[in-house]
Amino acid sequence: MRDQGARDFQDERDHIDFLLDDELRAFRRDVRAFLRDAVPQETRDRIDRGYAATKPEIVDFLAKLSAKGWVAPAWPAEYGGPGWTQLQRMVYSTELARNAAPSIPPFGVSMIGPVLYTFGTQAQKDKYLPGILSGEDFWCQGFSEPGSGSDLASLRTKAEDKGDHYLLNGQKIWTSKAQYADRIFLLARTDEAPRKQGGISMFVLDMDTPGIVVKPIISIDMNHSLNEVFFEDVKIPADGLVGERGKGWDYAKFLLGNERTGITNVGRCRRQVERLKRLARADLIPGVDLSKDGAFLRDLARVEADLTALEISEIRILSQGKNGPSAMTGPSVLKLASAQIQQTLAELIVSTLGHYAAGRGAEFIDAFDDLGGLPPDFVDGALNEYLFGRAVSIYGGTNQIQRDILARAALETRP
Template structure:
């Protein structure tokens, strides 16, 4: 197993660093580093910069606009993006639905949607989860009934990230209720401006509206917007979930958070000295760093396996479990580090029209929002309980 990078890889790393140092907008970087939700305008602007560079879709085949990078280059780029506090392109279009379209879609669907995804002309959201149908996705109840050249869709989706910004939604719907649950599902691409679609915001622990409920009331969707065969959507859904769960460990961003914690600890006071001199703080951060180092080497071992053509089993689940737990521990320690400035919190919209701002020093703006939002990290992308079931089945044979 070779965990080292070649001279070409290191030269590529320097190219990525130079690009990020000059091209990443300061406001986009600032929001990502603070853990605040992106604005649509900022995210689209950054997406278009990446697309102009040709780097917006590193995992796509080159024929559709991908970079042609090696597995090592993809890892290096992702790592440097995290270290530079640079967000990746919004995943719902580039990372999730696009691979489904270029793998299973018609030529007309590829020609229509892929260029628009590359250029961020369409903002996508994901219509999977439903009330009472989260981890058990196959139990979904949103129905699509064939009516000539259209489907009539009725039902509800929930936890739909950034649906309030979306132009399109990729949606799992039930087209046959008489067969096994997994065999009666179809995969539709739906224009969010279609009559009959309504959105209700969900405000999370961070009091921000990143999640939504989406309701479908006799929504007419052209049959030509169906991906692949009718009732074969479960196959495409599983394929998409495999793409969704890659990169979820977020090692590079966690390493950047460790650096920020060290910087802040040199300023914040603890007794007669700084927090950086406090034995309890030092021990807590050291435990996180050790676990993060182990996670990084686990990720590198997985990278080596992929590069050598080996088949993965439960490795992605392990990365998801440990990566999200470390993210949560980091945000907890960050809030604790801020002391009395960690607790005061209002959502960003609360400051509109006011002449004051968040309490405390500038670096105190963001950590509580990040901490509250990331309480969901062990749930989204497949809950950690489900991931542990996968590990127990595939590794231990239970």
């Protein structure tokens, strides 16, 4: 049954195709043709089933993208970007997910890279940008702290100016992929200021600097992607300061505002809808034919309609650009809608598994061999995505923070 789980969408002419012009259609075909060869079947199969890509899989894929100049779609051409339009970038990120390619880690490409080429020194650009573009340097993000989550500006990690270096002490948390990272960008307090957003600076430094300790956090999917990072008397060379001292908060806002393309994960969602159709005929629940189950079909139809609206919203909002009427509310609207859809899809997938939702791992699949009822191997992995998918409405600003932002845009009253 493995080939089923890995079915791809190379030649499908779908409703998105019909929304694009000839140029974008041709671009989309090029991306698909490239992905057909660039993503090994085994990787595609694992990702399709809901597993995170491994570091070697990511490294291998990034090397192929790098050869095409496709690692950093949003970067200006002068810094090594492909010079694509917003919509090309949207098509590109959608196709990556739709074809179950490893996703490009955002920390270097989407987060610190644009900050460095916009605010960094020439030396910082020369030192850091090539490693991001080649896919060789892995970055992680040191923003959240145990006491500073949604209220990030209350952060307490401290960087003291010691002349030729800053002395860093404190702790970061939820640091995704820190265990793989070569470098970190982080926010730390350099000065006391009347506004808590003041006095915060941004730094870049190497993860092998003495005094940095990474401790794993095992998440509810029983996997390890999150970490705590401790800093004890870590010396950040003075040239690790990004831009101006005390302006870290501005750079952080700039950084988060740059995450626009790929925010919605519509490619993965579209693939999940297709997986649901496959699961519906996998007959995993004894005596139940989901293709005749009105409640299931109705749930699927509803989330599919939501997804269609989200796909159009993304095209609409991106094509308006940074000064369009939805510039302020767009990202929050897209994130809320997308979180809802991603979580609903993952939940629906689990609902199609019936009793198989109880098991986990390769042994679970094999164990059924003895019992004579072998489930398709794509059953494993669905729970990973369901469990870790609960984070979609938490990271990057929780749903509640997004709602606060939207309410501020719509209401005069300031609470």
